[in-house]
Amino acid sequence: MATSSVWCFVPFFVVLVFVLILLPQGSQHQHHGRRNQILSQLSSKAILVEGWLRDKQSTTDAEPASSSSSTEYYYYMSGSGNGIPFSPNLSTCHPTSSQIPDSPHKKSHEVNCCPASPDSGEPIVRDFQFPSPSSASPVRIRRPAHRLALDREYLAKYNKAVAIMKRLPPDHPHSWHRQAQIHCLYCNGAYYQAAAAAAADVPFMVHESWLFFPFHRFYVYFHERILGKLIGDDTFALPYWNYDSPDGMPIPDIYMKGELHDMKRATRHLPPAPVAIDYTPDKLDLSDEPPAAEQTATNLALLYQHMVSGASKPELFMGCKLRPGEDGACSGMGTAEAAPHNSVHLWVGDASMLEYEDMGTLYAAARDPLFFAHHANLDRLWAVWRRLHGYRGSRPEFDDPQWLDSHFYFHDENADLVRVRVRDAIDMDRFGYAYEEVDLPWLDARPKPSVAPELARDLLRAKEKDYDNMLRMATNKGPWTLEETVRVQVTRPPKSTIKAGQEELEEVLVVEGISVEKGMHAKFDIYVNLVVDDTAASPKLREYAGCFVKMKGADVAMKGGSRNMKVGISEILEDLQAGEDESIWVSLVPRGGTANATRVDGIRIEYMQ
Numbered sequence: 001m002a003t004s005s006v007w008c009f010v011p012f013f014v015v016l017v018f019v020l021i022l023l024p025q026g027s028q029h030q031h032h033g034r035r036n037q038i039l040s041q042l043s044s045k046a047i048l049v050e051g052w053l054r055d056k057q058s059t060t061d062a063e064p065a066s067s068s069s070s071t072e073y074y075y076y077m078s079g080s081g082n083g084i085p086f087s088p089n090l091s092t093c094h095p096t097s098s099q100i101p102d103s104p105h106k107k108s109h110e111v112n113c114c115p116a117s118p119d120s121g122e123p124i125v126r127d128f129q130f131p132s133p134s135s136a137s138p139v140r141i142r143r144p145a146h147r148l149a150l151d152r153e154y155l156a157k158y159n160k161a162v163a164i165m166k167r168l169p170p171d172h173p174h175s176w177h178r179q180a181q182i183h184c185l186y187c188n189g190a191y192y193q194a195a196a197a198a199a200a201d202v203p204f205m206v207h208e209s210w211l212f213f214p215f216h217r218f219y220v221y222f223h224e225r226i227l228g229k230l231i232g233d234d235t236f237a238l239p240y241w242n243y244d245s246p247d248g249m250p251i252p253d254i255y256m257k258g259e260l261h262d263m264k265r266a267t268r269h270l271p272p273a274p275v276a277i278d279y280t281p282d283k284l285d286l287s288d289e290p291p292a293a294e295q296t297a298t299n300l301a302l303l304y305q306h307m308v309s310g311a312s313k314p315e316l317f318m319g320c321k322l323r324p325g326e327d328g329a330c331s332g333m334g335t336a337e338a339a340p341h342n343s344v345h346l347w348v349g350d351a352s353m354l355e356y357e358d359m360g361t362l363y364a365a366a367r368d369p370l371f372f373a374h375h376a377n378l379d380r381l382w383a384v385w386r387r388l389h390g391y392r393g394s395r396p397e398f399d400d401p402q403w404l405d406s407h408f409y410f411h412d413e414n415a416d417l418v419r420v421r422v423r424d425a426i427d428m429d430r431f432g433y434a435y436e437e438v439d440l441p442w443l444d445a446r447p448k449p450s451v452a453p454e455l456a457r458d459l460l461r462a463k464e465k466d467y468d469n470m471l472r473m474a475t476n477k478g479p480w481t482l483e484e485t486v487r488v489q490v491t492r493p494p495k496s497t498i499k500a501g502q503e504e505l506e507e508v509l510v511v512e513g514i515s516v517e518k519g520m521h522a523k524f525d526i527y528v529n530l531v532v533d534d535t536a537a538s539p540k541l542r543e544y545a546g547c548f549v550k551m552k553g554a555d556v557a558m559k560g561g562s563r564n565m566k567v568g569i570s571e572i573l574e575d576l577q578a579g580e581d582e583s584i585w586v587s588l589v590p591r592g593g594t595a596n597a598t599r600v601d602g603i604r605i606e607y608m609q
């Protein structure tokens with residue numbers, strides 16, 4: 001084993017020597033820092049590679065790994081982000097800011113989520129292994145939180161586990177503090193990417209891309225096992241906040257007391273108010289808060305669009321294909337990350353706090369115990385989405401090694417630092433937990449058009465004349481500031497460009513180059529062929545295609561800081577009888593008080609396989 005390890009390092013050192021020779025010799029000053037940076041990247045990587053090899057050879061029952069050690073070496077040889085795995089460099093942990101100084105509205109504030117003794121000083125104990133199904137450990141059943149109010153035995157256990165966690169020394173990997181900081185580390189850009197030397201200072205982020213669901217699955221999984229370990233109960237399971245069922249929409253009562261309570265929440269959203277999955281932040285006029293029944297209907301209709309109709313393809317549901325380095329950067333959240341994820345975070349957070357703490361901002365969200373119930377439900381919705389869209393077992397949404405071999409690090413219930421890969425996140429059944437089944441009322445909540453399609457056609461034609469001298473001239477190219485609704489006529493690509501296998505193609509509306517002033521949250525809704533007034537428009541109408549929601553603190557964006565939002569519209573066009581039209585009207589309707597901080601570059605249509 002020792003001999004083979006040595007041989008495996010040969011290519012690494014050859015490349016190291018090459019890198020040193022090839023680094024430009026001119027302007028020494030400038031390059032010196034860069035070179036040191038690269039060197040430190042390489043040496044920290046060497047430690048990881050060593051750990052990787054050791055594990056490969058010492059474990060026989062490990063998952064068959066498609067990412068071989070040679071793939072790891074490929075990092076240095078390619079220098080590009082194509083086809084290589086993607087991970088954070090733990091040795092680069094640094095303080096970051098939650099709000100950025102150039103915001104005229106708010107001051108920046110430094111956030112340091114790094115542990116006092118860095119994780120990079122710890123050995124990677126092993127690669128993730130599933131709990132053995134043959135062992136005596138039973139399946140943990142995650143139940144809907146709103147049904148647990150009377151289960152005293154369970155509540156006592158859950159509260160006790162959280163209490164122990166909160167009293168651990170703050171630097172212990174199992175402490176409540178460190179558990180919450182994980183979100184800050186991976187979401188506020190506290191690590192740089194490890195993938196390529198060229199990416200030395202590109203932040204590693206798990207939101208607004210295809211990493212969102214896999215990362216949070218592991219996060220909740222380890223948190224749950226640690227809680228169980230602290231009370232010596234290997235059946236302990238977290239509850240889930242079942243806000244996609246009418247009875248489960250308010251903040252569950254069990255999170256209103258004891259260790260599960262958090263003071264920093266919006267007081268006007270406490271029970272029995274149902275969650276507003278279409279939440280409009282900064283709404284000052286409380287008098288027009290919809291009745292509970294109406295809010296419930298809105299939530300279900302929105303979920304239908306975000307889970308089914310608008311999310312028929314993995315990229316639409318899960319987010320854009322993030323790759324290493326600046327060139328591989330993308331920032332495009334999936335439909336479910338916009339809402340319910342972001343919208344529910346903002347709805348729970350305390351709007352009187354600078355950043356809507358705790359839940360409304362990334363760095364602080366996981367300080368609220370409700371965070372884990374929120375994310376357990378998202379985890380469950382991912383599993384439901386897979387079932388609905390034909391992804392069974394370990395069939396991946398993206399058959400792409402870059403995604404499958406992307407990895408993160410967590411402390412497990414034994415406080416060992418473990419490396420987890422996206423490919424291991426896919427098949428939920430192997431994790432030893434399951435969700436208690438509930439009805440999915442949103443499956444039947446397919447909305448109806450606001451007016452009969454024939455009438456809508458006439459109304460749109462009349463509007464077309466109105467807009468003739470305005471936006472039609474601007475075609476579909478911005479930029480626009482969303483101070484008011486932007487209405488644009490978007491030409492559909494000619495049918496002749498659609499290739500074979502037409503049934504499988506989804507027509508996708510792409511809102512491009514969304515930029516939000518740093519430090520601000522933002523929301524706008526997207527409608528197709530909207531004929532009613534903006535104030536009457538809601539997700540209960542078939543014309544609703546989706547929304548864009550940005551949480552506070554989600555500012556360490558990718559290159560250029562701009563984002564895309566993609567939503568599927570094939571079924572909407574069918575229901576609006578607009579499937580044969582050459583163009584459609586798209587409305588971006590700003591919601592909340594921060595629209596003047598939101599800009600959009602353009603809107604187009606693409607077809608997605």
Ligand SMILES: [Cu+2]
Nearest residue numbers: 341345365375
């Ligand atoms: Cu979250």
